[in-house]
Amino acid sequence: MSADAPPFEVLPQQTYVPCKTDYLWGETRHKPFVVWSVEGDKVKVWDPSGGQRLGGFRWIAIRNLHESGTTKAGKERRTGWRLHSGPPAKGQELCGSCFRWLDRDEFNKTAWTLGHSTCKPCMAEIEERYGKL
Incomplete structure (x- = not known):
């Protein structure tokens, strides 16, 4: 990070994905999520595929969220989540597959x-993998 770069800040509606690349989607602790709110040193996150209906909430320590998937020394992170997308621009929506905010x-x-x-x-x-829906 250069001296002119703003400090990393966790904001509502940012999306995060696991730093660990060989995660299992069925495991709650290794799933992508959307930041719902930041409260001190904790972050309330929302997982669209979690819970019994249209998503589930959980809490994560803010220290586990990172700006990138690599450390300052250039090594790949093995724990935590890295910033993926967002917050969205006005009128953008979230793709539930790639977790990016798009027009x-x-x-x-x-x-x-x-x-x-x-x-x-x-x-x-x-459609390529499973055929036309």
């Missing part, structure tokens, strides 16, 4: 709830 015209399928829409690149990958 509405970049979506193939849109849903009424946050994090359940699918962008065009993700839909193309899904």
